[in-house]
Amino acid sequence: MIVWVIAGLLGLATGLRIGWALVNKQSLVSAAMILALGSLGLVAALNWEPLTLLIDTLVRWPNVSTVLSQVALISCAAGSCVMITSAASERAPAVIRRIAVVQYGIAALIAALTLVAFFTSPQQPEMAPQEYLRRNLGSGAMTVSWLLPLLYVMLALTLVAWAGMRHSNRTRRGRALFVFTVGVALMVLASAFFLLRAVGTTEFIGVGAAATLLGCAMLVVASGSLLPSVEDWFGARHELRVIQPLLDELSRRHPNVGIGVRPRGPLLFRVAEQMSMISDALYLEATRALGDHTVGEDFDDDAGTPDVEPEEQARRIAEWIDNGRQRPGDDADATFPGPHWLRQPPSYSDREWILAIADQYRTLENRVSVSSS
Structure with missing residues (x-):
């Protein structure tokens, strides 16, 4: 239930961004934000066990939903990184687009290597995502399919958190960026815990606690993404009430x-x-x-x-x-x-x-x- 609440909030935030992009001129920042939120919503949905089993059955490859979650997390990190660097950059639009293409290219390469490493590894019995992580994150199972994506996600989201904190302020958009950045920082922390588990340091935190932290991070990111729309709606309702008497009088005249x-x-x-x-x-x-x-x-x-x-x-x-x-x-x-x-x-x-x-x-x-x- 909690997974679907998180996925629903992220899906709602993605839908609002898509609607805003359709009404206004499409931009690199909007596309990156849609990719980041949609991918994070997919991560949440793929951790629902009935959906995990359904996808694994359709693809006929056990635990394939887990590697799809990794790819979605890489896409989220890439979209977030492109979004924050494009919004904060003062370079020419052509240069910003080239930088975004390079960032997407790096993410696509890491995602491809992750998929190749997964499908070339021996198949394992079907199991829940959390159990799969518990069995495969450790010194005996440290492969490129875990180390490379975790390093990329942690480094990319660290850049997002740093830039987000720099550009947060007391404006409506600045407050939303701050909440979004707090969620990204929690994702960095969860990625760091998973990375520690991957290299064999297991005494700090378990897989279940790291997964819970990641879920909290996704919830905070969804809240930060929805905050501008919520504030805009309440602010617009208040402004309509303020201007209505003056508008009625001037419309009469x-x-x-x-x-x-x-x-x-x-x-x-x-x-x-x-x-x-x-x-x-x-x-x-x-x-x-x-x-x-x-x-x-x-x-x-x-x-x-x-x-x-x-x-x-x-x-x-x-x-x-x-x-x-x-x-x-x-x-x-x-x-x-x-x-x-x-x-x-x-x-x-x-x-x-x-x-x-x-x-x-x-x-x-x-x-x-x-x-x-």
């Missing part, structure tokens, strides 16, 4: 702004689309308030943003919109603070500035509702 809008689709796209509608409506409101003047000319002057705190600037814009709701007409236009007040502060992005204005407007609307009741 300028209904043509929403013509042609398709509200269905990914939640993040809907938020971006509605923020674009708010931005257009604010421009139209400023144009009407200025009368004969044009907003574009006023935005091109050197007045800059007002010398006030961003919260105060957003509050003034929100009060102007609120005045138009309570006293529509020239009285509201007279309270327009000026086009330069609509410019976002240097420390704000377009998205953050719309959210700041919408948040101040919602606060004003709630205050009016409470006082009237």
Whole structure:
């Protein structure tokens, strides 16, 4: 059951990455992430004993699912390594692609050697994956089919963990990368324990404990991969609630702004689309308030943003919109603070500035509702 939970989470993370790649332009990083997560999900699935027995029976070679798990783990390490090196590299795209091809080539060679070593070895009786590891990881069974893939996985994932820690930060993507990197570090630790077992040092940890550690590592990797999507969904829901009052008011004043809008689709796209509608409506409101003047000319002057705190600037814009709701007409236009007040502060992005204005407007609307009741 736990194996399928891990495999399901990794499959969900892989599916989300595939969906994101289909919606957006496919990239080397996305393809590498899909390969890494999909391969790790395959590792989890192949350790489910009924599936292991089914594959061994279909292939007619005992314990073949174990070597397939090794190949999948090599693919995971290669995909993770390509993903982190491509995302962190500042080289030209052509150079990054060449480096990725070299990394995939090395992984393919090691996977091929692992398969050759397995199929040229004498067949053994059918057994559970954990029992197979316990019997074959030891000084008497130290072959290239174990040493080479374990060394590659450990070295590649060590590079991923090092680069991941370097680029982790407090942003939404940085937090997800940190969780992903913690899972990769646990995989490095599990690989090191398996390697110690392979060279005959068995007193440190058993195969069962190492396999449990690997399962925990896969669970953490899956959590880190899903974290951005979960945070994006909750963040988008919160942003929709924040901008809804301002959007409703501006849509009432300028209904043509929403013509042609398709509200269905990914939640993040809907938020971006509605923020674009708010931005257009604010421009139209400023144009009407200025009368004969044009907003574009006023935005091109050197007045800059007002010398006030961003919260105060957003509050003034929100009060102007609120005045138009309570006293529509020239009285509201007279309270327009000026086009330069609509410019976002240097420390704000377009998205953050719309959210700041919408948040101040919602606060004003709630205050009016409470006082009237």
